[in-house]
Amino acid sequence: MTSTIDPSKVISWLRQPHNKAFWHTDLQVRHTQHGVGVFASRRIEPGTVLLSVPKTSILSAHNSCIANLLCDAQIYGMHALVIAFLYEKNVGAASPWSDYIESINFAGAMLPPCMWDAEAKSLLAGTEADLMGVLDSTELVAHYELARRFATQHAPMISAPAELADLSQFAAVVLAVASRAFEIDHFHLSGLVPGADLFNHHPDGHGSVHFEALAEVCPDCGKLDCGHGSDDSDDQFDESDDSEDSEDSQATHEVADAQEKDNDENSELCDIVSHTSLVPDTEIFNTYGPLSNAELLARYAFCVDDNPHDTVCLGKQVSAHRKRVNPAISRRLRWWSRQSEQPWLLECYVDANGTPSPQLCCVAKLFTAPGKTLSRSRLSRLTPSARRLIQHWCAQRKLPDVPITIQDATTAAHIRCIRDNENRILDKCIAKLNY
Structure with missing residues (x-):
């Protein structure tokens, strides 16, 4: 991302043992004319995992220091993620994501188009961005007021982030978070995955890597096979459990438990995986999807010439x-x-x-x-x-x-x-x- 000013802090975070993340040793982060980008130092084959971050280590509303407060306030989705990010940023070094947060440039950060001045907006009048409501600040202002009410309600126990004193500062954070967020699963919803946002979007929308995370998990706990919503039949006593085949039954249960553990481990990762051969010294691109320039501008604050999805x-x-x-x-x-x-x-x-x-x-x-x-x-x-x-x-x-x-x-x-x-x-x- 162009707003990453110190990628070394991101790599440092990924290498901290307690985060249990993986960053491929043949990847290099270099400065480019558009900010920073990820490059391969040697040829990498398709299907290679380049980055892996456990879901327990991503910055999401559920993982944040105010998770219970957001749940009690019934704030979810991107609104919850932005507020969670603000409070994690506010606690500084006490946040598990402090290195990652410090890598993001907020000084002179871009504002979303809905916060541009009247002259800039007038030049997009009648464009697809205008027709799609990209220039309308109504939703942003409503999000801002929601965050301020939340901060006021919980001020006695936790101090309010400084960005909530100014709409422009809040808007810059919203754009920084929204442009980096990935759809994780039915439990976390959206989240920030340190390292994944270093891969830039390919101009024609055809990247060489893609983001992978198993979405079909329990929305209550995030596990793959947790038993939530079951009929509790496993809790019923069955005399047949005490049969002559008890040893075989135990072995079967052990195998099943091991398979369940493997499934849970696989469901708890966010990966960046190559789907083409990666050539040395060539930038590695992700794709944000088949998005038009109006959509790219609204969500990521950039657009590309000759966008094939326009x-x-x-x-x-x-x-x-x-x-x-x-x-x-x-x-x-x-x-x-x-x-x-x-x-x-x-x-x-x-x-x-x-x-x-x-x-x-x-x-x-x-x-x-x-x-x-x-x-x-x-x-x-x-x-x-x-x-x-x-x-x-x-x-x-x-x-x-x-x-x-x-x-x-x-x-x-x-x-x-x-x-x-x-x-x-x-x-x-x-x-x-x-x-």
Whole structure:
């Protein structure tokens, strides 16, 4: 992660015996133009475990010093993880994760887009980030107020973290935690796994390693086979237990107990595993999933050029056009709405290759097809008039070429990336529909 300023502290934490973690000896953490990254010092084969951290050592709400308080307050998920992190950070060296926490750069840390100033937000107006609510601070403010109420309620027994005195400081912590968190299992939910967040996201979303953790564990205790929710039949006395086969039965139970122990041990690890061959002196990338730039910006505060998972929605343009059509076309659209299982305006988009979605093609055909009777089969092929209509919507959706004068270079780069990517996609679609 670019906000890691001292990766040596993370490696030091991983090597502390009581954390029972594993860091492959052929891995090196180096500084890059984007911060830090993980490299292989020699060739590593697919299926190799590069990092392993027991679930008992991850920083999660359940493992934190305020676990019982969060449980009593019925605060769960990312809200609980952020609050737990704040209190662990607040106790300093007393926290089991102090070295890991100290490796994170909070001085001048980036703020989530919802905390950007009005000028920066205005430059993303009408983009996918705007349409997805990435610029809306409502949820962040609600999270902040929840954390403050929690701190006020428990102030007599534990001091409140300093970051709760200022929304901007709190927002920086939220972004740092959310951008590093992994989905662990049904018990821990989200958690921070020291070392796992050193692996950067590959620009095209195709990483060479992946995160593994068994999610299907008991939500009450985190074990794989714990007996919670059973019918307690094992507690009933059975005279057959005192049979001549008692020795065989005991041996069978011993084998079963050993298998159960192995299963529990395997279920209690978080691993980073290679799924391709790793080449020496080449950065090793994880993938955060097939996320668009708007999603990457919201969750991780970065975006990538030519993101293959970007789409540009034309639902707003379709909706505006709908208001100007005659009653016959309106009846067609009402019919189409009844045929669609999903909100069809959201499905009217252009993908990263400039290809209009099937829903967008059908809607354009509904607006332009002659005659009174239509069927799904007649909507599958674009007519010249439908092509021109989609091109018209693309031209309407394009963002104007304006100067980006934001002083913060990183914010300006993100804004430019999103605007340019969306315009390129629309230009591809316009050009593709000319043929």
